[in-house]
Amino acid sequence: MINHNANRKSEPTMNTAKDWANASLKNISQVILIENPLSGLLILAGIAVSSWELGLIALIAALIATATAQFLKADPELTRHGLLGFNSILTGMAMYLFMTGPNKWWIALVGAFIAVLITAAFMEFFKESTLPVLTMPFILLTWFMLMMAYRFDRFILTNDLVPQFLSHEKLDQIAIPDWPEALINGYGQIFFIEQNLSCILILAAVFVSSWRSGLFVIGANLVALATAYFFGADHVLIGKGLYGYNAILAVLAISVALPSEKRNRPVFSGLIAAILSVLITASISAWMQPYGLPALTLPFVLTTWLMLAAKRVLPEL
Amino acid sequence: MINHNANRKSEPTMNTAKDWANASLKNISQVILIENPLSGLLILAGIAVSSWELGLIALIAALIATATAQFLKADPELTRHGLLGFNSILTGMAMYLFMTGPNKWWIALVGAFIAVLITAAFMEFFKESTLPVLTMPFILLTWFMLMMAYRFDRFILTNDLVPQFLSHEKLDQIAIPDWPEALINGYGQIFFIEQNLSCILILAAVFVSSWRSGLFVIGANLVALATAYFFGADHVLIGKGLYGYNAILAVLAISVALPSEKRNRPVFSGLIAAILSVLITASISAWMQPYGLPALTLPFVLTTWLMLAAKRVLPEL
């Protein structure tokens, strides 16, 4: 009498509505490198609080990502962990926010679909590497789609995205930074949001996954604000949280979230990562000025790749 | 009595004039991912029909590529398949067309020589990758050489290549696209040509290699034209075939030409590739505007790399 199924592990299929809901919520939480449906739900609530249309876009983008991965027969393990979909959330939201006119709805959803293809391609590109793809597919796709507006009549950019010749603009150094705002805006800016309640819900999504992560991101934001202030960054931008969100993501990646054989000095490496992310934020923002494009999460991606790779040669980093 | 030669396969040497002619014509046909001397001859005729000087440049570039590979002792297999020379054809033609003045002849031929070195280097860079080099060496070399005109007195650009600050230009949406022209210009634009007979000869070069490929490229061009029109691309550019040639190349690569262990849905993946190539064409064209550089075949290369890599994670793509 042999039980043929004795050693068979449960198939990681995606059959039930619950599987789909879980995968789609993880698509949302993986934006902040967390795999936790409750975190995803809190983030979704945070987005919807700032704008119900934006929340709807995030939700549909999450579902499109799950459906695309299933339809094109991706490994269900990837889908279940939300690893193919987090770039779709950000791309959909970015298209909706940085474009205007009657077509931005479907452009956002087409963007969410293409993001799955680009995420898949980057996974393949990075297969031999020990580095994670992170949000690079979102960054490149969003920049590419925004640039299409200069060639396609149906794509209309908002007035925020104006190419400007690179020159020494006057940085606001007189107004005192709005510190109370600065202290929470960084969390919201991960999802392009400055609304207070949204920011708090997104911070709560981190704490729900782990208290340790929550404390690390608060530290990361504080270090980033202090660094930006010390170097003389524009005070209005500091208040908007624009120097904080990349530090938050980088420290989540370096000190807590990413698997690492040796994470012997998480506070030290988190401190270096937070400072570097501020420097890189300033630089990327200037590089993209002639194109009128936002830095998005590229400072986070570059900081994280740099720290992960350097640590293999400098083990005490 | 032992025949020492019994198991020796014929050496792939390049001794006869016929070997050189075959290799050089394949250098030309490999531009459209086809290894067929007759296709090469039809393309060469197509180029010469539009301008005999341009045909001569293409022919000499093909011979320079073969000679360089032989002189520097490349594996004769690479030379025989035309794999080291197709970037030389395009680079030579691009230099001749985008430059003016008395030096453009020899600059074109120097470009054809350097293109072999860069193609060899990219083959080495991509050795571990599963992706093909495609026309990336031509694109980078042509852009680099055109930029030299801002620093070298002997390099003079034509008036078509003017750096322009990125802004929302008026796209022509009033004139009806010249559809009859649009239907054939895409084939010629692969070689920078809009002449009708040239376009037909180049399309014939595809059909000569395979009827199936011919039908696929006609479909690719139609999808690209429809996509560009739907997104509201400039109607004049649509008529010139500038939104079609990258789709033609990408679908040739994805659906027909490149070896692929799993090409289970060539029409579906060709459709996605053609649409993506139009999006990427618009974007690359805008990115290069501050440098006054043309998109060349970069949209084809990016689309093909993206599709090939994504398919390994999304098998039904």
Next chain:
Amino acid sequence: MINHNANRKSEPTMNTAKDWANASLKNISQVILIENPLSGLLILAGIAVSSWELGLIALIAALIATATAQFLKADPELTRHGLLGFNSILTGMAMYLFMTGPNKWWIALVGAFIAVLITAAFMEFFKESTLPVLTMPFILLTWFMLMMAYRFDRFILTNDLVPQFLSHEKLDQIAIPDWPEALINGYGQIFFIEQNLSCILILAAVFVSSWRSGLFVIGANLVALATAYFFGADHVLIGKGLYGYNAILAVLAISVALPSEKRNRPVFSGLIAAILSVLITASISAWMQPYGLPALTLPFVLTTWLMLAAKRVLPEL
């Protein structure tokens, strides 16, 4: 009676002041791909002769690199060979020279520290590649830090770095190039210096390591000057040695310094490398014009990578 130490090789530790001095001087000499403390000392003297502050920056940057590598527990072999520190020398000097105001001192030293992290990261990125990292970390870090000046009040660029829209400037073709200056300035420009005695000391540093290297760099410089003159480069820039220093470095790398299983034609490949480096110098300089950034040693890095990779497919190169 067994001598336990009989087969034990000396531990590559960094315990003595002599170890530190050696490693730090090699950090300096490795900028020109030479591992020789005496060469390092001659270069340091050459730098100090042009400006004692600059010499001090170079010395402190060398020590910071050694200290950072030790503190973060890098493999002492890397530190002893000066492989983790040469980017720190160049970054520190570039920050000091391209920035102004009261903060340039500490910005230079922070740059020297970060350069170690980026060098380590690039070593990891290139681990699987057969290509060396060269000065790529210095180039990217310097460009990134200079761009921060557009966002940080404490970073102030000198007036030499002005972004300019790309257009056909008037190249100086009337003045006869200052050939005597041109013949030696290339050596100094590796370290941003035009002072005669400095240039001679740096050339001496090459000869000290090997007569053969010295003759090769003199040839490289001559070929580069002739190439730049033939293509019609700006005569003032030729006189300043700005078309020579990348050729010097590239020929050092290709013909002499880098380990190579097959260096069968060092003069031929050095000649090609010197010519290519001039072409790439012109191009990179134009590409960076909208950002107001100098080409630094990127032409050297690209030329060297191109030649090393191409040689594997074209063995007689």
